[in-house]
Amino acid sequence: MLFTFKRIDHVQLAAPKGSEEMARAFYSGILGFEEVEKPEVLRARGGVWLRAGENQLHIGIEDPFTPAKKAHPAFEVEKLAELKKHLTKHEVPYLEDDLLPGANRIYAEDPFGNRIELLEWRR
Template sequence: MVFQFESIDHVQLAAPVGSEETAREFYRGLLGFQEVQKPASLQKNGGVWFQAGQIQLHIGIDEPFDPAKKAHPAFRVKNLQELKLYLSTKGVKYTEDDKLPNASRIYINDPFGNRLEFLEWQN
């Protein structure tokens, strides 16, 4: 092949119409992502974009809306135990999963019902 894949540029999740402020409260306010300005040509579509380090997450508006309950992004985390403690103090419920060898991981749902995975690989 003359082409190659380099990395994932971004992940997009769907949200219902008018949910941008809720997305900001969750992804920016709770999880600490920074909001990224959408290009002017895409602003009319609604939604909001976020970034944490090299991770870009786009929340797009979908009508009718159906959350991603199985398909999900997985975020690598340093110090998953601290994330679990933080989520607990904020009243965010998570589900632990030990089925992936050499990894600790949890799942949460965003305010729209989209599944999010957070994992830390063990050395």
């Protein structure tokens, strides 16, 4: 092949119009993502860009909006047990799943109903 895929640059999830503050409260306030400034030319579209480590998550505005219930980003985390306590403290429900061999994982939903997988590989 004459081309190479290097990495995923970002993942985008949709959110309803006017929900940027809810996205910031959840992804930055609860999950600890850092907001990334959007380029000026894209700001009028709304939404929020975020980063956790090397991973970027873009929240784009979609009207009409439908949450992603099956398609989802999966974030590898350290200390999943602590994250579960943190989510419980902030009243964010999650579903435990033990079907992936070698991983502890949970599923949660963002404030818009988008599915998010959070997993920690057993070493």
